[in-house]
Amino acid sequence: MQPIYPQTPALQPARVVNSAWLEHGPFAFWIVEALRPRLIVELGTHNGYSFGCFCEQMQRSKIPGRAIAVDTWRGDEHAGAYSETVYTKLAAYVAANYASFAELKRMYFSEALASVADGTVDLLHVDGRHFYDDVVEDFTSWIPKLSDRAVVLFHDTQVRERDFGVYRYWAELEAKYPTFEFHHGHGLGVLGYGSNIPAAVAPLLALPKNSDAAAATRRAFAEAGAAIARNRKRPPLWERTMGKLQKLVGRV
Numbered sequence: 001m002q003p004i005y006p007q008t009p010a011l012q013p014a015r016v017v018n019s020a021w022l023e024h025g026p027f028a029f030w031i032v033e034a035l036r037p038r039l040i041v042e043l044g045t046h047n048g049y050s051f052g053c054f055c056e057q058m059q060r061s062k063i064p065g066r067a068i069a070v071d072t073w074r075g076d077e078h079a080g081a082y083s084e085t086v087y088t089k090l091a092a093y094v095a096a097n098y099a100s101f102a103e104l105k106r107m108y109f110s111e112a113l114a115s116v117a118d119g120t121v122d123l124l125h126v127d128g129r130h131f132y133d134d135v136v137e138d139f140t141s142w143i144p145k146l147s148d149r150a151v152v153l154f155h156d157t158q159v160r161e162r163d164f165g166v167y168r169y170w171a172e173l174e175a176k177y178p179t180f181e182f183h184h185g186h187g188l189g190v191l192g193y194g195s196n197i198p199a200a201v202a203p204l205l206a207l208p209k210n211s212d213a214a215a216a217t218r219r220a221f222a223e224a225g226a227a228i229a230r231n232r233k234r235p236p237l238w239e240r241t242m243g244k245l246q247k248l249v250g251r252v
């Protein structure tokens with residue numbers, strides 16, 4: 001078994017915004033290139049960091065697919081409440097850069113189900129509210145939408161605070177499906193759902209969990225992810241102050 005490595009040279013995402021997902025940018029690029037998804041659905045987008053990484057690689061690899069982000073853009077118990085500018089900024093960015101294939105659906109995850117055909121989603125990212133029941137509901141309600149080559153990502157598999165329940169559900173899923181888990185960046189679970197997982201993705205899911213190759217893979221993606229956080233340009237003081245004010249206003 002050979003380790004899997006991020007693309008080299010490791011790329012700094014075009015849009016780096018506040019996100020607990022920051023260090024998974026290199027994996028977002030890798031999975032989009034390896035899977036070449038016809039349809040990506042993200043459940044939980046907030047500032048749009050992970051969605052931006054998926055879209056960036058769709059464009060770079062000239063993949064003729066679509067990407068849908070679903071969120072109320074109102075926040076939740078775990079993400080907190082936030083201001084309207086989170087949505088308007090992201091909508092403007094997506095319109096300016098990815099309008100031909102990306103779409104923001106401002107609604108509840110359950111409401112978006114009706115507009116996505118069964119068996120069409122190649123890449124599903126589950127990153128909404130993180131209580132155990134939420135994650136179970138978000139994944140199981142979207143199962144009918146998954147294609148036979150679908151990969152599902154679960155964020156926060158390593159978080160054991162504030163009643164996060166992803167780690168508990170992840171333990172159940174690991175027993176049932178081919179999976180791989182990154183431990184950095186709060187944990188990211190990668191699950192192969194379809195029976196026709198593309199050859200470029202299958203070796204990741206086949207890595208024995210405690211093997212040297214799995215450890216080397218985790219190390220390589222963690223290092224590339226840490227570089228994103230290190231290289232991140234600190235926004236100017238006025239922008240940080242505005243951000244804090246907007247967050248406060250959003251909470252009222």
Ligand SMILES: C[S@@+](CC[C@H](N)C(=O)[O-])C[C@H]1O[C@@H](n2cnc3c(N)ncnc32)[C@H](O)[C@@H]1O
Pocket residue numbers: 018019020021043044045046047048049050051070071072073074075076079107108109110127128129
């Ligand atoms: C953890 S954040 C997403 C983080 C994002 N993926 C990133 O790259 O930083 C979770 C988001 O899910 C949204 N959310 C939670 N439950 C939802 C639901 N049932 N329907 C729609 N949006 C939901 C919240 O509004 C919040 O913006």
